[in-house]
Amino acid sequence: MKEKIVVTGIDKPRPYSHLLGLLDDAGLVANMSNIAKPYFCDDKVLTSYGNEYAIVHFKKDYKINGLLLTEIGSKIGSLYSPRETDLGKTIYRDWLLSFDEDTALIRDISEQEKKEKKLV
Amino acid sequence: MCDEENKRALVDVSGMKKAVVRLAKSLGENAISLSDNLTDKYADNHLKLTSHKAIGEFLIQKAKSLAKIEKKLRQNYIDAPDVERIRIRRDIQEIEKEVRQFKIIGKAKDELESCNETLTDDDKEISPHWMDKFNELAKAHNEDWREELLAKALASEAKKPGSIGPRALWLIGTMEENLFHAFAALIDVCSDIPRRIFLSI
Numbered sequence: 001m002k003e004k005i006v007v008t009g010i011d012k013p014r015p016y017s018h019l020l021g022l023l024d025d026a027g028l029v030a031n032m033s034n035i036a037k038p039y040f041c042d043d044k045v046l047t048s049y050g051n052e053y054a055i056v057h058f059k060k061d062y063k064i065n066g067l068l069l070t071e072i073g074s075k076i077g078s079l080y081s082p083r084e085t086d087l088g089k090t091i092y093r094d095w096l097l098s099f100d101e102d103t104a105l106i107r108d109i110s111e112q113e114k115k116e117k118k119l120v
Numbered sequence: 121m122c123d124e125e126n127k128r129a130l131v132d133v134s135g136m137k138k139a140v141v142r143l144a145k146s147l148g149e150n151a152i153s154l155s156d157n158l159t160d161k162y163a164d165n166h167l168k169l170t171s172h173k174a175i176g177e178f179l180i181q182k183a184k185s186l187a188k189i190e191k192k193l194r195q196n197y198i199d200a201p202d203v204e205r206i207r208i209r210r211d212i213q214e215i216e217k218e219v220r221q222f223k224i225i226g227k228a229k230d231e232l233e234s235c236n237e238t239l240t241d242d243d244k245e246i247s248p249h250w251m252d253k254f255n256e257l258a259k260a261h262n263e264d265w266r267e268e269l270l271a272k273a274l275a276s277e278a279k280k281p282g283s284i285g286p287r288a289l290w291l292i293g294t295m296e297e298n299l300f301h302a303f304a305a306l307i308d309v310c311s312d313i314p315r316r317i318f319l320s321i
Contacts (some may be wrong), residue, residue, distance in 0.1 A: 008307070021301070023302055023306065026291065026299055027291075035314070036147065045313060047311060048311065058315075066145065066317040068316075075284055076291060076292060079268075080307055082307045082308045085308050088308055088310070092311045095319045
């Protein structure tokens with residue numbers, strides 16, 4: 001999946017693994033090895049990508065694998081307005097679909113809830 | 121409005137007031153009277169619109185004045201002896217730096233103007249060290265994306281001093297183009313769970 005990320009605006013195309021190395025060197029992403037973010041049974045987590053939202057209700061302890069931004073990466077990332085991409089949507093949707101009922105229940109958010117949570 | 125709503129509205133006004141005054145202070149010593157004026161305006165409950173307008177007007181006046189000085193300096197340059205030319209060239213460069221700095225502060229003002237968050241009312245100020253670093257970086261030649269990040273960093277500091285540390289600011293000011301685009305591409309595909317995370321599935 002990582003290799004599919006398109007990086008625009010650079011001098012020449014480079015493999016994304018190389019660019020991830022740059023991000024790691026600059027301290028923007030946490031260690032290159034996959035990091036697991038733990039959640040516990042009965043945790044309800046609001047998740048989103050772009051304008052798509054869903055609540056994940058964990059039915060048992062669970063670890064999310066992925067690449068996390070460091071504190072400094074999060075700070076700088078919060079100043080950047082991300083663009084929605086098809087790849088980003090696919091990753092998010094595939095992730096939601098990857099849960100079986102024993103692991104987590106996925107619930108979409110109604111328009112009313114979006115307004116209440118000031119998501120729109 | 122009920123008491124609770126009134127209280128919340130007062131905190132909102134107060135939090136935004138301080139953010140705008142902090143931003144006005146970033147304009148330097150010339151703007152001290154402006155930040156005092158803004159404090160009065162907030163006291164008069166003229167709130168957001170008047171204050172942002174005041175900063176906008178200050179920036180326009182300042183830009184006009186700098187353009188006038190620069191024009192005069194360029195005229196003087198033609199007739200000036202060699203030694204004097206070096207000084208004039210340096211003065212012109214200083215003006216160009218200030219113009220770049222004010223352009224970014226103007227963008228920060230726009231960012232603050234569009235802010236709908238509830239801001240906390242605290243007396244913390246942007247640290248002088250942070251402000252010095254910001255001014256140094258803002259005066260340099262910057263790409264559009266870097267200008268955006270610097271402007272948003274200043275707006276964020278005005279809203280909540282300490283939110284963007286000096287290290288993050290330094291990285292914004294010095295990161296290479298490739299690094300920024302790699303970072304942007306990663307953020308573009310990150311999901312919020314609830315922190316941004318690039319899911320590996």
